Amino acid sequence: MINIPVTIRISLRALRANKMRSALTMLGIVIGVGAVIAMLAIGAGARERVSEEIDSMGSNLLIVFSGSTSSGGARMGAGSEPTITLLDAEAIKRECPAVLDVGPSHSGTAQVVFGNQNWSTIVIGTTPSLLDIREWQIIAGRPMTEQDDRSIAKVCVLGKTVVDNLFGGIDPVGKVVRIKKVPFTVIGVLGSKGQTMMGQDQDDIIYVPISTAQKKLFRPLFAGMIQFMMIKARSMEDLDDGQQQIEELLRQRHRIGQHQQDDFTVKNLTQMMQTAVNIARIMTLLLGAIASISLLVGGIGIMNIMLVSVTERTREIGIRIAVGAKTWDIRLQFIIEAVTLSIIGGGIGIILGQAGSIAVAKLAGLPVIISPLSIAVAFGFSAAVGVFFGFYPAYKASLLNPIDALRYE
Amino acid sequence: MKEILIEVSNLSRIYHVGDSDIAALNKVGLSISKGEFVSIMGPSGSGKSTFMNLIGCLDTPSSGTYMLEGIDVSCLVRDELAEIRNNKIGFVFQGFNLLSRTTALENVELPLLYSGMPARQRRERALDALRTVGLEDRIDHQPNQLSGGQQQRVTIARAIVNNAPIILADEPTGNLDTKTSAEIMDLFVRLNRDSGITVILVTHENDIAAYGRRLVRFRDGSIISDEATS
Numbered sequence: 001m002i003n004i005p006v007t008i009r010i011s012l013r014a015l016r017a018n019k020m021r022s023a024l025t026m027l028g029i030v031i032g033v034g035a036v037i038a039m040l041a042i043g044a045g046a047r048e049r050v051s052e053e054i055d056s057m058g059s060n061l062l063i064v065f066s067g068s069t070s071s072g073g074a075r076m077g078a079g080s081e082p083t084i085t086l087l088d089a090e091a092i093k094r095e096c097p098a099v100l101d102v103g104p105s106h107s108g109t110a111q112v113v114f115g116n117q118n119w120s121t122i123v124i125g126t127t128p129s130l131l132d133i134r135e136w137q138i139i140a141g142r143p144m145t146e147q148d149d150r151s152i153a154k155v156c157v158l159g160k161t162v163v164d165n166l167f168g169g170i171d172p173v174g175k176v177v178r179i180k181k182v183p184f185t186v187i188g189v190l191g192s193k194g195q196t197m198m199g200q201d202q203d204d205i206i207y208v209p210i211s212t213a214q215k216k217l218f219r220p221l222f223a224g225m226i227q228f229m230m231i232k233a234r235s236m237e238d239l240d241d242g243q244q245q246i247e248e249l250l251r252q253r254h255r256i257g258q259h260q261q262d263d264f265t266v267k268n269l270t271q272m273m274q275t276a277v278n279i280a281r282i283m284t285l286l287l288g289a290i291a292s293i294s295l296l297v298g299g300i301g302i303m304n305i306m307l308v309s310v311t312e313r314t315r316e317i318g319i320r321i322a323v324g325a326k327t328w329d330i331r332l333q334f335i336i337e338a339v340t341l342s343i344i345g346g347g348i349g350i351i352l353g354q355a356g357s358i359a360v361a362k363l364a365g366l367p368v369i370i371s372p373l374s375i376a377v378a379f380g381f382s383a384a385v386g387v388f389f390g391f392y393p394a395y396k397a398s399l400l401n402p403i404d405a406l407r408y409e
Numbered sequence: 410m411k412e413i414l415i416e417v418s419n420l421s422r423i424y425h426v427g428d429s430d431i432a433a434l435n436k437v438g439l440s441i442s443k444g445e446f447v448s449i450m451g452p453s454g455s456g457k458s459t460f461m462n463l464i465g466c467l468d469t470p471s472s473g474t475y476m477l478e479g480i481d482v483s484c485l486v487r488d489e490l491a492e493i494r495n496n497k498i499g500f501v502f503q504g505f506n507l508l509s510r511t512t513a514l515e516n517v518e519l520p521l522l523y524s525g526m527p528a529r530q531r532r533e534r535a536l537d538a539l540r541t542v543g544l545e546d547r548i549d550h551q552p553n554q555l556s557g558g559q560q561q562r563v564t565i566a567r568a569i570v571n572n573a574p575i576i577l578a579d580e581p582t583g584n585l586d587t588k589t590s591a592e593i594m595d596l597f598v599r600l601n602r603d604s605g606i607t608v609i610l611v612t613h614e615n616d617i618a619a620y621g622r623r624l625v626r627f628r629d630g631s632i633i634s635d636e637a638t639s
Contacts, residue, residue, distance in 0.1 A: 003522060003523075003525055006522050013510075013511075017510055315506070316508055316509075318506070319506050319507075319508060319519075320519070320523075321491065322465075322467060322494060322500055322506070323494065323495065323500070323519050323520040323523065323567065324491050324492065324494050324495025324496070324520050324523040324524065324571075325491060325523045326487075326488045326491045326492070326523065327487060327488055327491075329523055402467045403462050403467050403468055406502065406504075406506060
């Protein structure tokens, strides 16, 4: 019969007898578990941030840019050549079955003035659809309407950052701001969407009807020209079809031959976001894997010390075997020692890992999420490390020949 | 005729060293009755230590049989032997072999730990054993705080704590001065006489061997003489 509580006491006494060594051995596990916890927390945080971004972006999104120009052999960026038009947008909405809605946009940077405050921001001229496409709520006032667009109304919807910077507590709805010296009436305020992954403030924005933008603010090269359009597909599955339909339609409309380059670019925003999620997930796995290596190294440290301990205590083991300790009495004694080291180390590691995660969150401004699951897994893993790396030394100890062990100096 | 406790016949222990076989013990037969006090003598390499290891169930014979209280011990496995050692045999070694950084009381309790006795009973039994060897006022001392004689008494207390019928003492006085040796030997004699414990003692000092009532001499792996002494 194996007396577990007594075996535990024996093991603890042995660990106490070598405090410094026990502490150093534990340190390996502390660092390993701490690193795993921190890395998983940072990884989960990054993934959460990306998911939030996807949500704030709106779902099932495609974006179409006008093509790039070449000037003297140097190709300009996407959207530099005016190729897509409002008519293209209407055609896409009409003719592509996978497309739910289209939000054509024409934008520019402008100085906005209210009273004695002024602020430089991005002004996007668009149709009322865009806010629906981006699933963006109006928290005060009203959204733009078709009527505003048709009548080239000088109305605007403000992002939260613009409101904060220009109004400072005053209700902006119904007030008049000047965009490029043109007076616009504020009809609504947008809810906050926060920052993008790149740290860009999505709320630093003003929406105006696209007709107004083109006639009063950013005069395009020709009537109806737009820079980009956001398109919402009917569903996640329709994204690829939608992209194909749009490309075919635009090639047709723009009369692009079979071997000619497109003069536009269609991008699958949602897919790009999914890619970002996947990257975040892979990063988490990678970080976790690297952290696990340190846990493994910590485990090897335990094994090393346990082997030293078995050798050092050969005589003690001989005495125990001589007076009647059985194979598993000896094995358990050393396994419990190893597990105790790894569990205490794991416990400290969990605390330090959390503290580290919170510190990273505070200092670097990265989001971190400490999941109870990762704590449970790290704890279980450290106990398993103890059993795994403790077993071989324990096995070795239990097989000692008592005659030799008793003579061991 | 007294009850037979230990009966060995044709007991051999052969060590394989390289290509050659060395017989440390060669077909030894011996029987020891309950309550005997046997001294075993012989030069080093005579096989007496090998014999003691076999008797103590620390080793298994290459051939031959060993009956202990009617049980054939020679065919038991490791953990069964551990159990025999635990409740039938008490060891007293030349080098004491006590656990360091462990109090006398806990050292004496050690065999009881492995026989699964409850803590309270363990403590009582260990205290009894320490009282028997006259160390009741040293129970909380660790081996390095005890003299050689006191350490050997702790070892003896450990040997008797499980009411084992046999004490195997391997040169128990080898590290002790004459006066202390005499005290330890008197303790063995007392345990043998008062408690009926069978004592088997290995020594190479004639005056120590003389405490026994039977003297067995080994040479070259065999018994060369076996006689009763005063």
